[in-house]
Amino acid sequence: MSKRIDVKDLNVYYSKFLAVEGVNINIDAKSVTAFIGPSGCGKSTFLRTLNRMHEVIPGARVEGEVLLDGDNLYGPGVDPVTVRSQIGMVFQRPNPFPTMSIRDNVLAGVKLNNTKISKGEADVLVERSLQGANLWNEVKDRLAKPGSGLSGGQQQRLCIARAIAVEPQVILMDEPCSALDPISTLAIEDLINELKDQYTVVIVTHNMQQAARVSDKTAFFNIAGTGKPGKLIEFGDTPTIFSNPTEKATEDYVSGRFG
Amino acid sequence: MTATLTPVRKRSALTKGQLPKAAPYIVLAVALILGAAILALIGFNAFGWGIVSAILFTAGLVGWSLVVEGVRKAKDKLATCLVVGAFLIALVPLFSVIWTVLVNGLPGLLDPGFLTTSMNGVTGAFDNKTVEEGAPLLGGIYHALMGTLLITVLATLISVPVGLLTAIYLVEYGEDRALARAITFFVDVMTGIPSIVAGLFAAAAFFAVVGPGTKTGAVAAVALSVLMIPVVVRSSEEMLKIVPNELREAAYALGVRKWRTILKVVLPTAISGIASGITLAIARVIGETAPILVTAGFATTINANVFSGWMASLPTFIYTQILNPTSPSNPDPSSERAWGAALVLIILVMLLNLGARLIARIFAPKTGR
Amino acid sequence: MTTTSLTKSRGAGQSGDKVFSAATLAAGCLILVVLFGVALFLVIQALPALVAPGDKIQGGEGFFTYIWPLVIGTLIASVIALVIATPIAIGVALFISHFAPRKLASGLGYVIDLLAAIPSVVYGAWGVAFLAKEISPSYNWLAGNMGWLPIFQGPASATGKTILTAGIVLAVMVLPIITSLTREIFLQTPKLHEEAALALGATRWEMIRMTVLPFGRPGIISAVMLGLGRALGETMAVALVLSSGALTASLIQTGNQTIAAEIALNFPEASGLKVNTLIAAGLVLFVITLGVNMIARGIITRHKEFSGAN
Numbered sequence: 001m002s003k004r005i006d007v008k009d010l011n012v013y014y015s016k017f018l019a020v021e022g023v024n025i026n027i028d029a030k031s032v033t034a035f036i037g038p039s040g041c042g043k044s045t046f047l048r049t050l051n052r053m054h055e056v057i058p059g060a061r062v063e064g065e066v067l068l069d070g071d072n073l074y075g076p077g078v079d080p081v082t083v084r085s086q087i088g089m090v091f092q093r094p095n096p097f098p099t100m101s102i103r104d105n106v107l108a109g110v111k112l113n114n115t116k117i118s119k120g121e122a123d124v125l126v127e128r129s130l131q132g133a134n135l136w137n138e139v140k141d142r143l144a145k146p147g148s149g150l151s152g153g154q155q156q157r158l159c160i161a162r163a164i165a166v167e168p169q170v171i172l173m174d175e176p177c178s179a180l181d182p183i184s185t186l187a188i189e190d191l192i193n194e195l196k197d198q199y200t201v202v203i204v205t206h207n208m209q210q211a212a213r214v215s216d217k218t219a220f221f222n223i224a225g226t227g228k229p230g231k232l233i234e235f236g237d238t239p240t241i242f243s244n245p246t247e248k249a250t251e252d253y254v255s256g257r258f259g
Numbered sequence: 260m261t262a263t264l265t266p267v268r269k270r271s272a273l274t275k276g277q278l279p280k281a282a283p284y285i286v287l288a289v290a291l292i293l294g295a296a297i298l299a300l301i302g303f304n305a306f307g308w309g310i311v312s313a314i315l316f317t318a319g320l321v322g323w324s325l326v327v328e329g330v331r332k333a334k335d336k337l338a339t340c341l342v343v344g345a346f347l348i349a350l351v352p353l354f355s356v357i358w359t360v361l362v363n364g365l366p367g368l369l370d371p372g373f374l375t376t377s378m379n380g381v382t383g384a385f386d387n388k389t390v391e392e393g394a395p396l397l398g399g400i401y402h403a404l405m406g407t408l409l410i411t412v413l414a415t416l417i418s419v420p421v422g423l424l425t426a427i428y429l430v431e432y433g434e435d436r437a438l439a440r441a442i443t444f445f446v447d448v449m450t451g452i453p454s455i456v457a458g459l460f461a462a463a464a465f466f467a468v469v470g471p472g473t474k475t476g477a478v479a480a481v482a483l484s485v486l487m488i489p490v491v492v493r494s495s496e497e498m499l500k501i502v503p504n505e506l507r508e509a510a511y512a513l514g515v516r517k518w519r520t521i522l523k524v525v526l527p528t529a530i531s532g533i534a535s536g537i538t539l540a541i542a543r544v545i546g547e548t549a550p551i552l553v554t555a556g557f558a559t560t561i562n563a564n565v566f567s568g569w570m571a572s573l574p575t576f577i578y579t580q581i582l583n584p585t586s587p588s589n590p591d592p593s594s595e596r597a598w599g600a601a602l603v604l605i606i607l608v609m610l611l612n613l614g615a616r617l618i619a620r621i622f623a624p625k626t627g628r
Numbered sequence: 629m630t631t632t633s634l635t636k637s638r639g640a641g642q643s644g645d646k647v648f649s650a651a652t653l654a655a656g657c658l659i660l661v662v663l664f665g666v667a668l669f670l671v672i673q674a675l676p677a678l679v680a681p682g683d684k685i686q687g688g689e690g691f692f693t694y695i696w697p698l699v700i701g702t703l704i705a706s707v708i709a710l711v712i713a714t715p716i717a718i719g720v721a722l723f724i725s726h727f728a729p730r731k732l733a734s735g736l737g738y739v740i741d742l743l744a745a746i747p748s749v750v751y752g753a754w755g756v757a758f759l760a761k762e763i764s765p766s767y768n769w770l771a772g773n774m775g776w777l778p779i780f781q782g783p784a785s786a787t788g789k790t791i792l793t794a795g796i797v798l799a800v801m802v803l804p805i806i807t808s809l810t811r812e813i814f815l816q817t818p819k820l821h822e823e824a825a826l827a828l829g830a831t832r833w834e835m836i837r838m839t840v841l842p843f844g845r846p847g848i849i850s851a852v853m854l855g856l857g858r859a860l861g862e863t864m865a866v867a868l869v870l871s872s873g874a875l876t877a878s879l880i881q882t883g884n885q886t887i888a889a890e891i892a893l894n895f896p897e898a899s900g901l902k903v904n905t906l907i908a909a910g911l912v913l914f915v916i917t918l919g920v921n922m923i924a925r926g927i928i929t930r931h932k933e934f935s936g937a938n
Binding site: 331332334335337338339341342343344345346348349350352353355356359360363420421422423424425427428429431432433438439441442445446447448449450451452453454455456457459460462463464466467471472485488489492516517518519521522542543545546547548549552553556557574577578581582594597598601604605608609612 | 644647654659663670727739740832896903907918
């Protein structure tokens with residue numbers, strides 16, 4: 001249960017401002033793809049267009065196609081809500097729902113949509129999702145406690161459990177470790193490695209070592225200057241991007257010469 | 260033997276030219292004694308003693324500071340005295356009001372049947388008897404209490420849905436549309452409507468639509484709603500705004516629809532603040548007198564139907580009992596009832612205020628481990 | 629277009645979105661309608677009094693002659709209230725924001741908020757039963773010693789039920805409003821400015837004069853204006869405390885009347901054209917308070933744009 005994503009000639013606008021220009025990228029199923037690049041280059045913006053989360057921002061719109069196994073996310077009659085239930089997202093800062101227990105947080109995607117689910121099924125789903133997020137052993141004795149009482153790293157894994165409980169095809173991660181300490185980061189990176197057995201994972205990161213560690217393929221985004229649109233400069237196998245990139249800008253960036 | 264070097268105790272250069280720490284206390288003691296002495300000459304009373312002592316204290320402390328510390332420090336002391344004085348002056352009416360209501364209201368409240376009987380059939384003759392022959396005080400506030408509760412509940416039922424939905428529109432849907440800005444502006448305008456004008460509006464509207472002279476509990480509830488809605492909108496808006504956007508995004512990313520996100524994520528997160536804001540809004544309108552006076556009139560009997568007939572309420576009961584005593588020749592029984600009702604009203608308002616704080620604390624999202 | 633996995637409907641959720649957003653929009657519009665209704669119904673019901681021949685209106689000389697002493701009376705009572713309340717309110721706000729120990733500050737703020745929670749009719753009762761009696765000796769003193777001032781001209785009222793007493797009660801009522809608004813403004817003073825002043829060796833009072841007061845000035849002005857709006861429309865305190873009468877310059881004699889109290893005292897028993905006259909008076913009050921509040925809000929918004937405090 002994972003699908004590939006193909007992006008064709010995608011432009012992203014904020015009102016009239018062109019934020020990201022002409023992106024073409026093919027993301028394989030059951031792989032980890034990392035987006036790297038300097039701040040403001042549009043990689044997070046682009047990530048959000050992959051499950052239409054950019055529509056939450058007033059004035060944001062796209063041109064072009066994003067195909068999920070051949071189905072266009074932006075085709076006529078497509079409901080963004082359906083898109084998001086198939087393409088989940090994990091955010092920069094862990095954001096468990098403060099009013100819900102750990103268990104309810106995992107079930108949030110199911111319960112908030114008012115889907116009927118028996119207690120037995122729910123128990124199975126909670127355990128499976130928390131197992132999948134490597135969190136089960138740490139929280140199985142306090143499932144009824146509020147999720148906001150966990151540590152930052154645990155909260156982030158809870159958010160991942162919450163995302164996979166909806167059984168998505170793709171999981172998008174927007175700098176999921178930037179608010180975490182190194183040990184929690186390691187736990188999340190291990191988890192990403194396991195997740196790719198079942199899901200297509202796309203991760204935005206500022207940390208190039210992280211990109212090198214977790215991803216199969218890496219996309220480098222860059223921006224020519226303030227006010228100019230961000231562009232996809234180079235996309236390829238992670239070892240190639242880091243050791244033998246074709247573009248000068250990529251080499252400068254990964255070798256730490258700028259950015 | 261090793262001699263430990265102890266620094267010689269001398270006055271530090273940093274504390275030179277300063278009043279000793281005990282200076283305010285010394286001046287205060289002197290001021291209190293002097294004040295008592297002066298007041299003893301012209302007739303002692305506690306209020307005057309406080310005022311005179313405060314003036315003496317300020318003059319003494321500032322003067323001493325001027326001599327020892329110089330002009331700048333003295334000015335600072337003067338400002339401090341004035342600011343503290345302002346605070347103490349502000350407390351005087353608060354305690355005076357509460358004390359007056361307690362002292363005058365307790366006898367009325369303790370009368371048997373005060374909370375359980377109405378003023379139906381209680382005439383001046385009974386009050387004259389109470390004063391002249393010591394007969395028990397008749398009549399109570401049951402009808403007024405009922406009226407206040409019914410009118411307030413109806414006003415709340417109107418205001419909360421309208422106010423809360425408007426706040427949701429402003430925060431979740433309004434973005435920066437012209438309509439949202441217009442609503443925000445006019446909610447501000449509504450906040451400033453004098454309560455009597457709100458009453459006149461409800462009266463005028465019902466006179467025009469239902470018929471001249473329409474005065475019922477429902478009209479009063481509409482008047483109170485005009486006062487209550489803007490309060491509910493503003494407080495709910497504030498509370499919805501502080502719900503982090505990340506929670507909304509988390510729900511959207513799970514494929515949850517906007518309306519379910521608002522109902523199941525945003526509102527539960529903000530509910531403690533919203534509920535406490537609504538409670539404060541109720542506390543604010545439950546004591547309103549003028550709008551009820553012009554919309555529900557006043558009654559001496561129990562009327563449980565908000566849609567027909569005049570209706571009593573606690574504030575209007577207090578007002579009429581003071582202004583038009585049941586027995587014009589012996590106003591004391593009426594005034595006793597008025598103070599009893601005032602005490603009940605203050606207790607209600609304080610309970611609501613306290614309740615608002617408790618709600619905010621109890622329903623706040625828990626973060627314990 | 630073929631049906632893809634993405635266009636399959638997922639229940640009736642979509643219509644829920646539409647219904648819910650429409651409901652919130654309707655509630656918002658209802659508020660606009662109500663406010664429009666306030667203006668419309670007041671005007672409709674006031675019109676008969678405005679167009680009626682002068683001899684039909686109370687006093688027999690037309691609506692304008694009837695209303696203007698009330699407007700002046702309203703202004704007198706409100707100005708007294710503000711003159712008393714403003715300095716005290718600013719003092720209290722400074723005390724809570726900059727003088728009181730941190731731990732006590734919020735509790736003290738709550739105590740002052742209690743003043744705002746007490747219903748106006750209770751203030752009125754307190755004013756007539758306690759304050760008026762206690763204060764009338766000092767009116768005699770004022771009449772005796774400062775009677776050369778028109779506002780303290782004797783003979784003083786023996787009951788103490790004068791416009792000055794009403795003004796004092798109003799001052800107590802607007803005090804918590806001005807206090808809580810100015811307190812908020814004072815607390816918003818940029819910490820950097822305050823620390824810069826203290827680092828220069830300023831005393832606490834010098835720091836307040838250099839940073840807090842200049843920063844808070846527009847806020848103080850608008851808080852006073854909002855307090856004025858409240859004082860203008862306050863009914864019960866005046867209706868109960870003031871023994872009303874014709875317009876007089878002396879504040880310690882019986883006399884004067886405010887619009888709100890006039891309406892409250894007469895509306896319950898009014899009928900016919902008298903009702904329209906009182907509603908017209910309410911309309912005048914509405915317009916005055918609206919103007920005052922708009923100016924206050926205007927100052928606040930302009931201040932927000934420039935200070936960058938938000």
